[in-house]
Amino acid sequence: MIDLHSHILPGIDDGAGTIQDSIEMARAAQVNGIHTVVATPHHKNGAWDNSGQDIPHLVDYVNESLKSARIDVKVLPGQENRINGELVNDLKKGISIGLNHSRYVFVEFSSAQVPRYAKQLLFELQVEGYVPVIVHPERTKAFREEPDLLHEFVKNGALTQVTAHCFTGKVHKSIKQFAEDMVIHNLTHVVSTDAHNIDMRPFDLRESYDYIDHQLGSECVDTFLENAERIIENRDPLLDEPLKIKNKKKFLGLF
Numbered sequence: 196m197i198d199l200h201s202h203i204l205p206g207i208d209d210g211a212g213t214i215q216d217s218i219e220m221a222r223a224a225q226v227n228g229i230h231t232v233v234a235t236p237h238h239k240n241g242a243w244d245n246s247g248q249d250i251p252h253l254v255d256y257v258n259e260s261l262k263s264a265r266i267d268v269k270v271l272p273g274q275e276n277r278i279n280g281e282l283v284n285d286l287k288k289g290i291s292i293g294l295n296h297s298r299y300v301f302v303e304f305s306s307a308q309v310p311r312y313a314k315q316l317l318f319e320l321q322v323e324g325y326v327p328v329i330v331h332p333e334r335t336k337a338f339r340e341e342p343d344l345l346h347e348f349v350k351n352g353a354l355t356q357v358t359a360h361c362f363t364g365k366v367h368k369s370i371k372q373f374a375e376d377m378v379i380h381n382l383t384h385v386v387s388t389d390a391h392n393i394d395m396r397p398f399d400l401r402e403s404y405d406y407i408d409h410q411l412g413s414e415c416v417d418t419f420l421e422n423a424e425r426i427i428e429n430r431d432p433l434l435d436e437p438l439k440i441k442n443k444k445k446f447l448g449l450f
């Protein structure tokens with residue numbers, strides 16, 4: 196399996212602290228059945244800045260260390276960009292980079308809001324040839340409260356990544372429900388772990404796919420597996436027509 200979202204690079208964000216942590220994470224990924232991990236350190240999230248120019252050499256260092264430790268996991272470069280007005284320019288300058296240097300760019304929203312300029316920014320990214328991949332939209336309150344907003348972004352060409360932990364871990368029921376709704380309504384395109392360490396935020400992709408397979412449909416798993424591969428190869432993803440999630444609160448409020 197391929198995991199598109201991880202914080203496996205050592206000492207540059209709130210993920211792996213040391214190279215030993217990175218090695219232990221990779222070992223855990225291998226046990227989970229993951230052979231390729233995209234390293235997506237935080238960038239411009241208010242706490243961490245990691246330029247795309249600094250990431251590839253650290254990826255090389257981790258890959259060499261994994262080889263020495265005889266761990267059969269390959270790490271690829273990526274980045275988790277918090278949404279900001281400089282993103283298009285930063286991509287042009289190499290300060291921001293796509294997943295494995297592809298046209299697919301991780302875009303993170305805060306847990307609360309979707310800024311007014313988001314629609315325009317997602318549009319501009321695509322005009323410039325990039326494909327925004329909104330990471331863990333289930334965590335953003337504004338999407339949960341107004342799912343039509345996410346539907347609009349997806350309809351307009353954005354992809355989204357749902358977090359494996361939603362299906363396997365202890366998350367608030369509203370987040371789990373929204374994650375499932377996204378899968379059912381074709382509003383998400385890939386499942387990734389967002390692993391930060393080996394205990395609290397681990398690689399749990401296999402368990403997550405098992406859950407989706409049993410509860411939401413095996414065809415979803417096939418699509419997600421395929422899309423992860425296509426994204427790192429810079430190919431077009433499999434897409435199903437996005438459907439609208441009924442806003443249950445609003446619906447109930449009518450009666």
Ligand SMILES: [Fe+2]
Pocket residue numbers: 200201202235275389
């Ligand atoms: Fe992340």
